[in-house]
Amino acid sequence: MEGVKVERPPADGRRVTTEAPAFSGRTAARATRWSGLAVVVRQGAQLLFAVLLARWLGPAEFGVVSLATIYATLMALLLDQGLSSAYVQRRTLPEGAAGAVAGVNLLAAVLLGLATAVAAGPVAAFFDAPGLEVVLHVLAAGLVVKGAAVAPRAVLTRRLDYGAVAAGDVSGAVAGAAAGLVAALLGAGALSVAVQVLVTDAVVLVVLLARSRGPVPSLRLAPLRELLPTSAAVFASNAVAQLSRNTDNVLVGKFLGTAALAHYAMAYRVLVVPVQFIGLTVKRVLFPAFSRMADDRAKLAATLVSATELLAFASVPLMALLAVAAPQLVEVVLGPAWAESAPLMTVLALAGARETIFYITPSLLTATGRAGWTLRFELVSTAVQVAGILAGLPFGILGVAVGYACAGLVLTPVLLVVQRRTTGVRVRDQLGAMAPALHASAWAALAYLAWRWSGTGTWTTLLAGAVSYAAVLVGVLLLVHRTPALRTARRLAAVVRR
Structure with a gap:
């Protein structure tokens, strides 16, 4: 591949130094396009599956699906141990590193599957959700498939071959969602989510293995020595981050019940929408980009x-x-049984916007060799967010949502300072980059609320309010923030053209 430099191994043949490909403008545009396609299709398919399943099952049974989703997220973290990020981040790699990463991931998958099989019953009893046990048993059986895909994905990402990664993600997401919906129509209930996960992982694995042509798993762990410092820091920070992001779900499920968890988890998906559709796309592309320019602070800034x-x-x-239209969207998309989710969506939608903007900060720290900073920040973040969640728990699921959102606001100045210390960027410049979108959206939200307060019907409010929102948003951007708006539009157009 162009930009890849390979040095011949020394006489003992034990080491090959491979330099990562250069991240040029055209490469960045191509990577963004493929990564964006993969994220949109994958998350869109999963969101459609979740919405339809929620409407069919209702809040009571969908709570089991939410608990299973938490488990799947945790397993994805434990299977990787940060090795794939370390593999992508390093400019040079020892011979056999890819095979060692694959071997460790497979071994971890087997051990985690056995642990899940043992713990499934007690976990279901802890949440008072008997239907959860069989779902966990099925998901445990598929962990080897999920674990086997980690190393091929890392190999392709390091090559900046986002087209191959997108092919796996898109085909897996579509096949998995289709299989899950068929299972639900056949009466599988909460087990439908297990079917969806298993089919998705199997298709992704087949495609990634075919495109990466390996690597062959190996338990020769010596090549991992150079990866372990970064891997350990990434894994620790990711583990703390997952603890922070799932503490609310666990507490709601335990103390407020699975039905309350269903409402909270469905609203939480609104928060995840921009993080997954937008933040994850940009993060995937910027991580290797930041790694290549780690020594140029001006370019980083x-x-x-x-x-x-x-x-x-x-x-x-x-x-x-989404925040102002939540009541109408819930009624139209999910049905009256989910009305309790609407105020939660309003709060968590606003929290999601903030989280999306700062989603790239951990990647920035890891790419510049400051993975330890990420861990320290995640520890602080977890403490603040858990405190906010606990403070809101006595007030029900809405209190938990407000506590989560307020904790994020408290952490925002810390993130701005971290970015400044890493790149030298001024806080004023960062706030200035956010200001046009915030200002225009505030006026547009008032336009929508005017329709809500007028007392018109659900469909009229939703359609007319959305049109008014878009018109005011575009008007304010063109009249007040024309330069940054057009600059952003040109960037997006350049990516599409390339």
């Missing part, structure tokens, strides 16, 4: 400001609309 502006324009208007 400029790239960070540009990314922040793009993330703000992409997420804030969308989430502000």
Whole structure:
């Protein structure tokens, strides 16, 4: 591949130094396009599956699906141990590193599957959800498939071959969602989510293995020595982050019941929408980009400001609309049984916009060799968020949502300082990059609320309010923030053209 440099191994043949490919403008545009396609299709398919399943099952049974989803997220973290991030981040690699990563992931998958089989019953009893046990048993059986896909994905990502990664993600997401929906129509209930996960993982594995042509798993662990420092720091920070993000779900499921968890988890998916559709796309592309420019602080700062502006324009208007339109959207999409989710969606949509804008910060720290900073921040973040969640728990699921959102606001100044210390970017520049999207979205939200307060019907409010929202948003951007708006539009157009 162009930009890849391979040095011949020394006489003992034990080491090959492979330099990662260069991240040029055209490469970045191609990577963004493929990564964006993969994220949109995968998350869109999963969101459609979740919405339809929620409407068919109702809040009571969907709570079991939410618990199973938490388990699947945790297993994805434990299977990787941060090795794939370390593999992508390093500019040079020892011979056999890919095979060692694959071997460790497979071994971890087997051990985690056995542990899950033993713990499934007690976990179901802890949440008072008998239907959860059989779902966990099925998911445990598929962990080897999920674990086997980690190393091929890392190999392709390091090559910047996002087309191959997208092929696996898109085909897996579509096949998995289709299989899950068929299972639900046949009466599988909460087990439908296990079917969806298993089919998705199997298809992804087949495609990634075919495109990467390996690697062959190996338990010769010596090549991992150079990866372990970064891997350990990434794994620790990711583990703390997952603890922070799932503490609310666990507490709601334990103390407020699975039906309350279903409402909270469905609303939480609104928060995840911009993070997964937008933040994850940009994060995937910027991680190798930041790694290549780690020694150029001026370039890092400029790239960070540009990314922040793009993330703000992409997420804030969308989430502000979801926040004000939540009551109508819930009634139309999910049905009257889910009305309790609407105020939660409003709160978590606003929290999601903030989280999306700062989603790239951990990647920035890891790419610049500051993975330890990520761990320290995640520890602080977890403490603040758990405190907010616990403070809100006595007030029910809405209190938990408000506590989570307020904790995020408290952490925002810390994130801005971390970005400044890493790249030298001024806090004023970062806030300035966010301001146009925030300002225009605020006026647009008032336009939608005017329709809500007028007392018109659900469909009229939703359609007329959305049109008014879009019109005011575009008007304010063109009249007040024309330069940054057009600059962002040109960036997106350049990516599409390339």
